[in-house]
Amino acid sequence: MAQSRTDRIGTIFSRMTALVRADVIHPNNLPLWYEVYKTFPPKYEPKYNRKPPTTEIQNIFYQEDLIRAKFQNDISIPIIDMKSDDVTKTQIFYTLYECLLQGGVEKEEAYEKAMISYKSIFKTYESKKSHKSTKQNEP
Amino acid sequence: MVSIITRTFSSKLYRDCSILLPLFTYSRKRKLFTKPELRQEEASNIDNLRDINPLSHPDFFHVYDMFTVKDLFDARVHFGHKEGSLNEYMKPFLFGSRLGYLIFDLDQTAELLRQALNFTAHVASRNGVILFIAKNPQISYLVETTAKECQEYAHTRRWKRGTFTNATHEFGSITRLPDLCIFLNTMHSVVEQHMAVNHAAKMCIPTIGIVDTNCDPRLITYPIPGNDDTFYSIELYCKLFKKAIMRGKKYRDDILAKNM
Numbered sequence: 122m123a124q125s126r127t128d129r130i131g132t133i134f135s136r137m138t139a140l141v142r143a144d145v146i147h148p149n150n151l152p153l154w155y156e157v158y159k160t161f162p163p164k165y166e167p168k169y170n171r172k173p174p175t176t177e178i179q180n181i182f183y184q185e186d187l188i189r190a191k192f193q194n195d196i197s198i199p200i201i202d203m204k205s206d207d208v209t210k211t212q213i214f215y216t217l218y219e220c221l222l223q224g225g226v227e228k229e230e231a232y233e234k235a236m237i238s239y240k241s242i243f244k245t246y247e248s249k250k251s252h253k254s255t256k257q258n259e260p
Numbered sequence: 261m262v263s264i265i266t267r268t269f270s271s272k273l274y275r276d277c278s279i280l281l282p283l284f285t286y287s288r289k290r291k292l293f294t295k296p297e298l299r300q301e302e303a304s305n306i307d308n309l310r311d312i313n314p315l316s317h318p319d320f321f322h323v324y325d326m327f328t329v330k331d332l333f334d335a336r337v338h339f340g341h342k343e344g345s346l347n348e349y350m351k352p353f354l355f356g357s358r359l360g361y362l363i364f365d366l367d368q369t370a371e372l373l374r375q376a377l378n379f380t381a382h383v384a385s386r387n388g389v390i391l392f393i394a395k396n397p398q399i400s401y402l403v404e405t406t407a408k409e410c411q412e413y414a415h416t417r418r419w420k421r422g423t424f425t426n427a428t429h430e431f432g433s434i435t436r437l438p439d440l441c442i443f444l445n446t447m448h449s450v451v452e453q454h455m456a457v458n459h460a461a462k463m464c465i466p467t468i469g470i471v472d473t474n475c476d477p478r479l480i481t482y483p484i485p486g487n488d489d490t491f492y493s494i495e496l497y498c499k500l501f502k503k504a505i506m507r508g509k510k511y512r513d514d515i516l517a518k519n520m
Contacts, residue, residue, distance in 0.1 A: 126425070128461035133481065137464055154439055154466045157382040158481075160315045164372060167461075167481045173348045181356040181363060 129169040134158050214239050321381035321507040324374050329366045335496040337486040338364045340473035350473050353485035362473045369486050376468045376482040377504040384508025388439030393456050396445045399494045403444055406498040410505040424459040443469035445488045
């Protein structure tokens with residue numbers, strides 16, 4: 122059977138169509154995927170020589186990240202078990218902080234208050250990092 | 261606990277849905293997003309199965325409601341590799357980069373996966389030979405079992421050069437090549453692409469492939485952006501493809517039984 126092995130030119134569909142147009146393949150002898158492909162063509166044409174897309178990758182950041190980073194800098198949290206669905210310590214702290222913020226407390230005061238109430242719930246250890254550098258990294 | 265990423269994804273998802281709701285009518289060219297489609301009664305009715313051409317219906321085999329974006333998220337399909345190994349052709353499928361790790365846009369993954377499942381079901385209903393390919397030894401047993409369960413074929417071992425391109429010589433007689441190749445993993449090694457991707461394109465065999473951020477989606481006919489390293493996600497893909505194939509085959513058997 123006639124075929125075209127030029128895999129980098131056009132698509133499988135365009136090559137098959139060209140073979141039909143050139144009368145090398147009878148329309149009755151088309152592969153069975155041909156009709157399906159014709160009705161449901163893929164969203165992106167599978168051409169090898171297409172131009173690379175120019176879309177930029179955006180960074181994913183959240184408002185909470187600042188507080189989380191600050192918290193994890195100040196306090197060393199235990200190892201997180203990724204398999205369990207338990208709420209992480211950082212998330213508990215953030216919830217406390219958020220509750221205080223909604224109560225109308227200022228940001229820094231809320232952080233300190235949340236830290237005090239967090240320390241009253243959990244046994245905490247000072248982060249090792251905080252000894253080395255007092256500067257807080259911005260995420 | 262609902263994690264932060266879920267929150268963003270779901271908020272994005274609801275926003276999209278509210279915009280798209282008026283578009284959820286039957287037209288072939290419409291975009292199908294996260295919401296499962298409404299069923300059309302006539303397709304499930306066996307009495308008039310013969311009257312309908314499967315191709316005239318946008319979702320004849322009901323593959324659009326087989327999974328939700330939440331299922332994809334739970335199966336960890338959204339995790340990509342690190343930025344350094346990104347293939348530039350994968351950029352449009354990405355949601356963003358979280359501290360250097362790439363995250364897939366699951367809305368796009370869902371749309372493309374539904375398209376691929378629809379194609380699979382149609383090929384299966386037309387008596388096509390479907391070949392599952394995955395070189396990764398961690399998943400080869402799963403892939404082979406899946407292929408066995410839906411009575412199709414799998415190739416999970418070393419790929420010989422002539423398997424497609426010189427099949428007559430390789431197998432000793434004229435061989436029917438598969439009508440569809442499903443790649444659960446398109447990579448041969450960490451950096452090399454699987455040879456079968458190229459060879460399937462050479463032999464004009466349509467391909468469906470799970471492409472991670474380090475894979476090249478250009479030669480794959482129906483690329484599905486998603487995580488191809490996690491066992492859970494591979495399990496989900498296998499389950500979905502198996503279901504789609506079984507639906508296609510069931511339709512074919514119904515037609516045959518009716519014609520008897």
